[in-house]
Amino acid sequence: MVVKISKVPFEEALNMTGFSKFNLLMFMLCSSVIVAMVFEIYSVSYLVPASVCELDTTSTQQGLMAGLPLIGVITTSHIWGYLADTRGRRKILCVSMTIGFVAGAAAALSPNWIVLSILKFLSSAAVSGSSAIALALLSECTPASRRSTLLLLTTSAFLSCTGIMAILSIPILPMKFAFYIPYLDIHFNSWRLLNLIFCLPCLLNAFGVVCAYESPKYLLSKGEDKKALEILKGIFEMNSGKSGDLYQVSSVVLDEDNASTTSKGFLATLAAQIFPMFKPPLLKNTLLLGFMFILVFTCINSFIVWLPFMVDAFMSSVEKGFTEMTMCEMIRLARNSTQTEENTACTMNRTAMTMVFGISIMLAVLNAVASGVINFIGKRRLFIGIQILSGLAGILINVSSIWPLSAVLFIMLLTDVINFGFLSAFAVDLYPTYVKAKAVCLMVMLGRGSTILGINVLKNLIENNCEAAFYIFGGVTIAGGVIGLLLPADPSLFNQKTKI
Incomplete structure (x- = not known):
């Protein structure tokens, strides 16, 4: 007979789920989300110089193309944070990754630099808040004793993928193939292929997030105590290999001030956040x-x-x-030795x-x-x-x-x-x-x-x-x-x- 404990503070209840398989999978998912974000935002570092010959862009145009994704991140990341706090971490991550993939993949078919810039702006704006949301989700599903370690390890994923992008571009960009697409009047070539490869992690993560749990702490903050408890039972079951019925908690309480608002309307809710x-x-x-x-x-x-x-x-x-x-x-x-040298190679x-x-x-x-x-x-x-x-x-x-x-x-x-x-x-x-x-x-x-x-x-x-x-x-x-x-x-x- 399992003795059930009622009104257990959330952090204690989360600690009672253990630390094992579920936490590793959640860490892998959240790290993958961060990789997808970096691939999409920083892809212009490779696509802009590689597309010079085909799109015939000037230095000013290249600077604009490289800067627009960062502008997209700055102007929209706080909006994604608001949505994650009011609509849920899991749901918003799924939407973010999906839009990021659609806009990023469409950029591979851009007929000119203006369309490419707009689509990269949209894809970067779509994934701009995903790393912060992923960190919030990971922190709210990880026991406090291991939380800082896992959060810091996600930075390794961030650092690694910048190098991985460089390595991926080495064999792909020099490829000489070109398939003509009459309707768009473009040639599908190496830099367009690299663009598609860079946005694939967004698609994979959209599916991954669908299979993940919502943050039990978020659900608890929204008054959905039963759903939060069921997720905690599910975490306990994955970590321990035992039945969720053996989880010793019968009810959970949020061990922090909860000023969540019931205000109606976007502006009122945003202000309350x-x-x-x-x-x-x-x-x-x-x-x-x-x-x-x-x-x-x-x-x-x-x-x-x-x-x-x-x-x-x-x-x-x-x-x-x-x-x-x-x-x-x-x-x-x-710098002095290369000032007079002309470099027209459309590759890195x-x-x-x-x-x-x-x-x-x-x-x-x-x-x-x-x-x-x-x-x-x-x-x-x-x-x-x-x-x-x-x-x-x-x-x-x-x-x-x-x-x-x-x-x-x-x-x-x-x-x-x-x-x-x-x-x-x-x-x-x-x-x-x-x-x-x-x-x-x-x-x-x-x-x-x-x-x-x-x-x-x-x-x-x-x-x-x-x-x-x-x-x-x-x-x-x-x-x-x-x-x-x-x-x-x-x-x-x-x-x-x-x-x-």
Whole structure:
């Protein structure tokens, strides 16, 4: 006879479901959603230069094509967060992935650069909130003792897929086939095929999300206690291999303030979702996390965007024997030597893409290591340590004339990208369920929006005052580590281990 316990707090009830098969499958699904989002948003990095010969685009048009997906992300991600908080994580993820695939696949048949830009804008806008929603879903289905670890591991998926995209483009883009489609007056060729491959994860995830559970915490916040309990029983059954009837919980209560609104109308409901984030007690979290997202995204995303350019310039100088120079001197040398060279190849440089792949995988591995020690060191300590080490590495690059050391320092600078996962973990922990997805989407929107400024500032500094770029961005990164002291302290590590 199983003794049933009533009115069990949600976190305790979730912990009683165990940690096993279900959690692994949910992690794989949510990581796959993040991969699909990255593939769709960042596909323009490969499609724009590869389509130059066919679409005959100018530099201005190429810049617009590359920038529109990011604009789509910035303008719509908060809307997807609102929908996820009011309509459900699972349902909105399914809609997002479906629209993303349809618009992304249609882009492969674009007759000109305008249609291509519009469709990539729509596909990127469709998937813009999917990573934040996936993180919210994963966090609400994972016991607290393992939550930060899984959330941080999703950053490894993000980092890996940027390298995977580079590797996929190496054999596909050089292909010479071309099938003429009379109705559209286009030739279906290699870059269009690559576009289809990049949007396939959206289709696969649309099916995957249909088979997944809704967040039991979300259902509980909406008053659907019986559905939430049934899902918890299902999780227990998958994890333990036992009948759901043996689950010891008979009723669950939400162990947080629930200010979910019953307001009618889109604007009223949207306002009810937004306003709590900008008044006590959530105002402090919103201001602090918003500032941290802007700072970290601006500093490191800018280097990630220009990674192929900087690595290619660095290795070009090394191959020519100019090794006793600082990294900035190498970049200037490579830039000056190619200013008069004409490059009309409608494909990406293989060496640069291979190096991007290697660096991406290395960062993904480092992120996995960080996720393995987070329960022993703590989120805040790791965040601060990574910020300071990354910033110091950026500053020291300017004084190193030993190229292997410069390479190591540059990779250390890039490790700050791991803090994307830490900030997301802080966000899902600090906001209640009824605004969680909206809040995470808003934070990511602020970070990505600030990246536009960082990208342009960094590129201008690299071309005109390279040393200042590393001093400024490295110094700001260190300042972010100091400000990180204001983030919530980690719970007692001893208590966490006891609960595990």
